[in-house]
Amino acid sequence: MNILQTIPLNHYIMLSALLFSIGAMGVLLRRNAIILLMCVELMLNAVNLLFAAFSVHHADGGGQVMVIFIMTVAAAEVAVGLAIIVMMFRKAGTTDINLFDTLKW
Amino acid sequence: MNTLITVSLLGIAAMLSEVFRFKKFIQTVFIAAVTGATGLAVLDWGTSYSYFRFMVLFDDYALAFSILFLVLTLIWLLLSQEYFCNENTRADYFALISFSLAGAIILSSFSDLSMFFIGIEILSVSAYVLAGSNRSDIRSAEAALKYFLPGAFSTGFLLFGMALIYGATGSFNLSNISLWIIANHSNLPVMVNAGVVFLITGLLFKIAAMPFHNWAPDVYDGSPTPVTAYMSTIIKAASFAAFYRLFVSCFSIMADWWTPLLVIAAAITMIGGNITAVYQNNLKRMLAYSSIAHSGYLLLAVAAINQLSKPAMLFYLAAYSVASLGMFTLVNRMGNEQQLDKLKGFAHDNPFYAALITLLTLSMAGIPPLAGFFGKYYVFLSSIRSDLIWPVIVAVIASLIGVYYYFRIVYNMYSKPAASAHVVSLSGFDKSAILITALLTLLLGIAPALIADII
Numbered sequence: 417m418n419i420l421q422t423i424p425l426n427h428y429i430m431l432s433a434l435l436f437s438i439g440a441m442g443v444l445l446r447r448n449a450i451i452l453l454m455c456v457e458l459m460l461n462a463v464n465l466l467f468a469a470f471s472v473h474h475a476d477g478g479g480q481v482m483v484i485f486i487m488t489v490a491a492a493e494v495a496v497g498l499a500i501i502v503m504m505f506r507k508a509g510t511t512d513i514n515l516f517d518t519l520k521w
Numbered sequence: 522m523n524t525l526i527t528v529s530l531l532g533i534a535a536m537l538s539e540v541f542r543f544k545k546f547i548q549t550v551f552i553a554a555v556t557g558a559t560g561l562a563v564l565d566w567g568t569s570y571s572y573f574r575f576m577v578l579f580d581d582y583a584l585a586f587s588i589l590f591l592v593l594t595l596i597w598l599l600l601s602q603e604y605f606c607n608e609n610t611r612a613d614y615f616a617l618i619s620f621s622l623a624g625a626i627i628l629s630s631f632s633d634l635s636m637f638f639i640g641i642e643i644l645s646v647s648a649y650v651l652a653g654s655n656r657s658d659i660r661s662a663e664a665a666l667k668y669f670l671p672g673a674f675s676t677g678f679l680l681f682g683m684a685l686i687y688g689a690t691g692s693f694n695l696s697n698i699s700l701w702i703i704a705n706h707s708n709l710p711v712m713v714n715a716g717v718v719f720l721i722t723g724l725l726f727k728i729a730a731m732p733f734h735n736w737a738p739d740v741y742d743g744s745p746t747p748v749t750a751y752m753s754t755i756i757k758a759a760s761f762a763a764f765y766r767l768f769v770s771c772f773s774i775m776a777d778w779w780t781p782l783l784v785i786a787a788a789i790t791m792i793g794g795n796i797t798a799v800y801q802n803n804l805k806r807m808l809a810y811s812s813i814a815h816s817g818y819l820l821l822a823v824a825a826i827n828q829l830s831k832p833a834m835l836f837y838l839a840a841y842s843v844a845s846l847g848m849f850t851l852v853n854r855m856g857n858e859q860q861l862d863k864l865k866g867f868a869h870d871n872p873f874y875a876a877l878i879t880l881l882t883l884s885m886a887g888i889p890p891l892a893g894f895f896g897k898y899y900v901f902l903s904s905i906r907s908d909l910i911w912p913v914i915v916a917v918i919a920s921l922i923g924v925y926y927y928f929r930i931v932y933n934m935y936s937k938p939a940a941s942a943h944v945v946s947l948s949g950f951d952k953s954a955i956l957i958t959a960l961l962t963l964l965l966g967i968a969p970a971l972i973a974d975i976i
Contacts, residue, residue, distance in 0.1 A: 431975075436677070436681055440677070442671070443674050449666065449670070456670075456673040459571055459674075459677035459681070460676070460679070460853060463680040463681050463684050465684075466897075467684050467687065468893070469693075470684065470687055470688040476691055478635075478689060478692070478693050478708040481635070482635050482683075482687070485635055486638075486640065489638070489639070489642045492642075493642065493646055493673055496646055496649050496669065497649075497669050497670075497673065497690055500665045500666050500669050501666065504659075504663065504665075504666050508662075508663075508664075511672070513666070516666065516667070518659055518663065518743075519663055519739040520750070
């Protein structure tokens, strides 16, 4: 705990902003639905890190409770997301989102 | 609060109905519970109680929107009768609808950022499943995927914005955040400004405003029509209720910073949505773009953020949603081919209902003295009070473009049918849905104070 607190808050913000950007760029650039899902998870975990860091910084438990909320909801979201991807894979035989074009963009 | 508890318990009851074999009665239970929840919200009127350690606050704003969602759901049930026909899936669908309603009620009543997040997720996750609920149709699966990915992506943005605001203010509670921002108004840290931009980005995704609207037409087109009707009315209303509640209670003091962003988004949404709608030949897609365009007008009400914008938004959402439900009744009856041409001859076979649908179309276009006109009137009035003159001029031009494509629907209904064409016919439930929505549209047009003066 003490070691963690010696790292300045700015470094945590930088790190999670970086992780968040990697996730966001992944969603925008990658074309495989499962990798998109992983990138979304990366974004959410960057946010979790930020919440935890701020929670320690403010000495307020709320941020950590929020992390638990986010993890729970993200688990539910991934369950639904994977089910949708499996359904789509059964119909289209691929997880490449560029090939999903029955509805015109 | 009682409303929220009733609706949540209803969702659980709907899931249990599968186990305890009362699936047959689940629709009756659903109607009774939703009516009861509406009654409970009406009984709470005028009170303002906080629950869960100030995480939700049921004030008049929350109650008014809860009543709006529940009443819309009851009307929506009329047009979605066939959606619930299948014995195997109806309990699931009712459960999902109840849960998303619970999410919508939380979104109208949160007073804490964590509740805001939970509400938006309950609402969206149920909606992802509903969008993909037609398992035999690849279009429905694709719509679910195209709804899910942008939805999850935008959740990331919302959360990042929340994290930055929490980092600056040290609290999740809306009134604490507001107090902190007022205290530090002269030198706000960049984190707050950045957080607001992230929140706006996430919310613009959720309400399908341009430039983040790309997913909406496909999702609205591919989902089963009753689900599209649900998404473009209740879910849209809930997202706007949350948008306004968040910004009016936290960030109204720093409105100078984010109003321009919203105004620009509103302007391009109104113009872009209406112009794209002109080029659609598919009625369902046209309504999807029209729904995007209506988001633009509503964004203007959020951007105006003054005394008038709250009733303006409630009235606009009520008027738009009611008319929209009537229009989707017609789309639902057109089956899988929703080309505008298929409406030809409709007026010849159903002159009365064609007249009612014309009425709904005119209301959506904003022709006086119907509800849609007063919705636009209130929104424009509140924007002008906040000195947003040029956006209102843009909005008027956009509505004029809108009149053109709304009249295409009317024109097609009153044209002669092609020789071998199959003319759309309505069931008894459809007729009552169209009748009720048309009557409500007339009523709100004649007496707009019924809704506009209550909050």
